Each structure stands twice: as C-alpha cells, then as structure tokens.
Amino acid sequence: MTGFSIDWLDLREAADRRSRNDKLLHQARHWLGSDREQTAELNIVDLGAGTGSTLRAFSTAVESDQKSLSWHLLDQDAALLAEATSRHGASHRLQTYELDITNIFALPLEDADLITASALFDLVSADFIDALVTALRSRCQQKPAGLYAALNYDGTTRWTPTHTLDQAVLDAFNRDQRNNKGFGLALGPDAGPYMELMFSRSGFRVFSANSPWVLDGADIKLVDALIDGIGDAVSKDPALDASELKGWILFRKAHSLTGTCEVGHTDLLALPDTV
Ligand SMILES: C[S@@+](CC[C@H](N)C(=O)[O-])C[C@H]1O[C@@H](n2cnc3c(N)ncnc32)[C@H](O)[C@@H]1O
DSSP states (O other): OOSOOHHHHHHHHHHHHHHSOHHHHHHHHHHHHTTSOTTOOEEEEEETOTTTHHHHHHHHHOOSOOTTEEEEEEESOHHHHHHHHHHHTTTSEEEEEEOOTTOGGGSSOTTOSEEEEESOGGGSOHHHHHHHHHHHHHHHTTSOOEEEEEEEEEEEEEEESOOTTHHHHHHHHHHHHTSOSSSSSOOGGGHHHHHHHHHHHTTOEEEEEEOOEEEOGGGHHHHHHHHHHHHHHHTTOTTSOHHHHHHHHHHHHHTTTTSEEEEEEEEEEEEOTTO
C-alpha cells in the first residue's frame, strides 16, 4: 500500500488536468515527434504512473498521432497499474512495471525518449533528482531523451475567506512535505527549483510554468478531502494547538462550498541541448 487510492487519484484528476500547463505539454509532444522518422516508436516512461493520468493528459491535450507512442508505466502499486491497464490496455500501446522506482539505475530507461511524471517529484529526495539527471544524461549519449514533470507542489496555498491559522497550518504542512516519503528526506516545495537548477547545470534546456489548482465550490469534494489531508498531515506538529487546529478544520469545511483555494504547482520540461 502506498496511500494513493484510485478514489483519491480520480478525485484530483479533473483539477490536475485543467491545471497542467498546456503549452509545456504540447512542447513535450512536439519535441518527441521532431527530428524522428514518422513511423518510429516513441517510448515514454512514466514514473509513479498511478492509473495513467499523464497518458490521459497527453491523449486528450495533444491532437497529433498517438499510435506511435509506447507507454511504460512504472509504479509500486499493483492495483493502480491494473486499473491503468483496464482503462487503456485496449486503446494504447502500454506496458506496466510493478516496481519501486527509488533506484533510478535499476529502471527500464534504456529505450526512453521521454521520461514523465506527475504529482511525484515533491515526494522525492535531492539524491533521487541527482541520479535522474545522471541517468538521463547518460541516456542522451545514445539518443536524446527529455523529462516532462507536471504538478510539483510549490509550497503555497491560499484560501478565501482567510483564517488567522492559515499561515501556521501551511508552515506545518510544508514541514511535513519534507519528511521521508520513501526516497529519503523529501524535497517537498523545493522540488521544482531544485530540478530546474540541476537539469540546467547538466546542460538541459529547462522550461517551467505555473500550474496551480484553482478550486471553488464546484470542487467541494476535493477541497474537503484536501482539508482532511492537511489536517492529518499537521496533527502531530508541536507548533499547532490541537483545539485551534480543530477550529481551523471546521472553519475551512464550513466555507468549502462558498470559498476558494489555490494550491501552487509548477510543471517542468527539460530537453537535451542536442535537439
Ligand atoms: C500522487 S500519486 C500520482 C500518480 C499519478 N502520476 C497521477 O498524477 O495521478 C504518486 C504515485 O507515485 C507512486 N509511488 C510513490 N512512491 C513510489 C516508489 N517508491 N516506487 C514506485 N512508485 C511510487 C504511488 O504509488 C502513486 O501512484
């Protein structure tokens, strides 16, 4: 069990989809098709693929031919991968790999043209990103390969109406975001800037764009689940008083239909300088 249920991934998918930066998504697809034979098979390796949300984003946002794309979905959760196969196995070239992705050098990246991920990199450590940069750089010695990383949480959350505890809760939440999520100490909100720095330093051309969740009463189920998730994550933080936190949760739930919530993310595309 990883704690990422099909229900939770389904609940967030509409917000994720409309938040992804379409320009970067199109740029990624265009780059994949450029300078290659029309008939060539293009391998996309999706890390922490879940039920296939990045595959769906590519399929719906990008009008070009999907037939040449061969998807390799990597995740440690067999139930999520089975769901991905049941949803897309008949319509897409798709292979799933049930494995722990923490050791980059053991992953099936040898044929990758593009590595993708969404809502993953805030969970990983700086060491993981360093290894990913090295693996991609070495892959590029055979064939150019890029990285498309969507929906990296950036540490900002803004609510309306405001509450006096908002900042303290956000600070506690961001502290929790930096705890070990299975990859060593997590980058959390630093993931986007760290990737930008490391891929640029390694000679990749890096493009990044904001991709915030902008939520209102139409997203009430997601907003309520987010409030619960934040409440759970910060419940043991010594800087927060338990009864004040309870009051914050009640206030937030009382306004989830009429208020708004913006959660900051960034999308990133790193392309080798060779193409
Ligand atoms: C927030 S979910 C995102 C799923 C999907 N990319 C999406 O956007 O809907 C994070 C995913 O990473 C996977 N994951 C987390 N740690 C992992 C690990 N060490 N090895 C493989 N998969 C992992 C989880 O199982 C989950 O599917």
